[in-house]
Amino acid sequence: MDFKSNKPIYMQIVDFCFDRVLENEWKPAERIPSVRELGVQLQVNPNTVMRAYEYMQTEEIIYPKRGMGYYVEELASKRIRSIRKKEFFEEILPVTFHTMDSLEISIEEITEKYNNFKKTEK
Secondary structure (H helix, E strand, C coil): CCCCCCCCHHHHHHHHHHHHHHCCCCCCCCECCCHHHHHHHHCCCHHHHHHHHHHHHHCCCEEEECCCEEEECCCHHHHHHHHHHHHHHHHHHHHHHHHHHHHCCCHHHHHHHHHHHHHHHC
C-alpha cells in the first residue's frame, strides 16, 4: 500500500484484490483471504480491509458465505473490467487528452505507438 498516495487505502486494497481476480490468482467461486489474513498480508487495519470487502460486495465482485468467508463471484472479472474501463474514461483519459493537447501529440501518433505496443506484446 502506498500510504502517501491520495487514493484511500481501502481503494488501494480494492485495486489489489481486483488485480488478483484479473490475474486469475483468485478464481470464481473460490474463497479469498479473510479480512484478518489480508490485513496481516498488506499490513493494514482489518477495519480498512472490511471496508474494501464491503465495497466489493456492493459491486458484486465477492460474496460472503456465513461462517466460511468471502468468495469470488462468477462474473467478477467482467464486472472489474467494466469498473476499470469507466474509471479510465472518466479519470485517466481526460488527463491524457489534456497532456496530448499541451504537447501537440496527435491521435495518429498515439495510434502508431499503440499499434507498435500491441505488436511487441504478442
